Amino acid sequence: MWGLAHLGLDIVSVNRVRRLLDEHGERFFSRMLTEGELDDCRLPDGTPTPHGGSLDPLGLCGRIAAKEAAFKTLRVGGRLLPWRDIVVRRSGGGWPLVELRRAAAAMAEESGIVDITVSISHDVDYAVAVAAPVVGTPGLPAGLFRAPVGTHPVLSPTAPESALRSSHMSETTTDRTRQIRDWLLARHPERTDIDPELDLIENRLIDSLSFVEFVFLLEQLSGQSIEMETLDVDSIRTLAAIERSFLRAEVG
Structure with a gap:
């Protein structure tokens, strides 16, 4: 018997992380990294940084890429990256070690994975990480060829129904929903509008890193504190779902 495991690979832009660090500071990354991970990314005392903080952008990039790569090995559909x-964390020998907790541990068990190893490399502009899962028993990991959970069809923004919904959206959505749409469009200049039922995740209008920034925006607009660990992915899957879940109070 033999086991087939999927590798995970991710690359993160240093400039993107620097921008987030400049705009949001350490608070932003505390939503993604534990206190111990943040400590591993701190520069030596007295090291000057353009953003005035103590976090090393390269170290942050490496941790983020490693988390994303590890998550990709789990092969779970319809889930947010926990x-x-x-x-x-950094081992005594200097290489990275992965610990899976709570939701991530449950996902790994579902996929028949008992451990994940990662390797991280940095350059001036990017950090890249590759992750390899360790399968717990001989044979194929559980759920390896199972259809992804909670998958949704990708809706075409050029379909006639889509055009009708976009027109309806411009008349009925709240100002705060329009702010969210404009925020997304500013990051995707190839689009001129976003259908209210377009799957933002399947169409990669929100990726794992921009998701955290998106949560910050949604907290600001809704006045709610949002726990990413318990957030239902379907509540942010479309603009219509976001309005129903977080912004409906504004609708008369």
């Missing part, structure tokens, strides 16, 4: 449940 940022602080995939913990990447």
